[in-house]
Amino acid sequence: AFDLKLRTPLLPKTILNNKRTLPYLAAKEIKTAANALGQSYGLLNTRALNEFMERVWASKYRYDILPIMQIHDSLYFMCRDNIQTVEWLNINLIECMEWNMLPEIQHPVVGLEAELDIFYPSWAESVTIPNKADAHTIKKRIKEHILDLT
Numbered sequence: 834a835f836d837l838k839l840r841t842p843l844l845p846k847t848i849l850n851n852k853r854t855l856p857y858l859a860a861k862e863i864k865t866a867a868n869a870l871g872q873s874y875g876l877l878n879t880r881a882l883n884e885f886m887e888r889v890w891a892s893k894y895r896y897d898i899l900p901i902m903q904i905h906d907s908l909y910f911m912c913r914d915n916i917q918t919v920e921w922l923n924i925n926l927i928e929c930m931e932w933n934m935l936p937e938i939q940h941p942v943v944g945l946e947a948e949l950d951i952f953y954p955s956w957a958e959s960v961t962i963p964n965k966a967d968a969h970t971i972k973k974r975i976k977e978h979i980l981d982l983t
Contacts (some may be wrong), residue, residue, distance in 0.1 A: 836922040849971055866915045877932075878906050881937070894918055916968045923971065927964050951975065958982060 882903060889898050897913035908930075912922055932945030937944050950959040953975070960978035962971055 835891055852899050861966060878908065878930075881926075881929040881932060884932065885926050888925050888929070894921055898922055916972060919951070919962070919971055920966070920968045923962050951963070951978075953978065954982070 860937045882900065882904055885908070885967055886900060894913075897915065897918045899911045900908065902909045908926070910922065910926075912918055926949060927947050931945050933945050948964065951962060952959045956979070960974055962974055966974070
């Protein structure tokens with residue numbers, strides 16, 4: 834993905850069950866090549882984070898949204914407790930996560946999708962915010978979530 838190159842010099846010379854092929858080297862080379870495609874597209878999450886943070890730094894929210902971790906296909910942020918900030922984060926982050934400008938990942942049925950979850954009052958409880966929700970809808974979902982906790 835993204836024109837990254839994978840170096841597997843033994844792969845063209847690898848013929849399994851051949852007396853000149855060292856099985857452990859051949860197996861390692863085959864595993865590397867097989868994993869490369871899926872793992873390289875794991876960079877989509879990093880690409881989304883980079884694009885999103887460029888938007889954050891260019892916005893009035895540059896001190897209100899801070900990245901805290903990236904795990905597999907998820908991005909985590911600390912966000913100021915302010916409805917306009919959450920609304921902006923929801924719109925912009927989802928746009929960045931749904932990016933699919935590489936022809937090989939474009940598909941009419943299976944797309945890249947994302948949703949924003951807010952964890953409150955701890956990491957054990959989350960509420961999913963609808964994509965592109967306005968401030969009123971976000972407040973309503975959070976109030977329902979808080980009521981469900983009581």
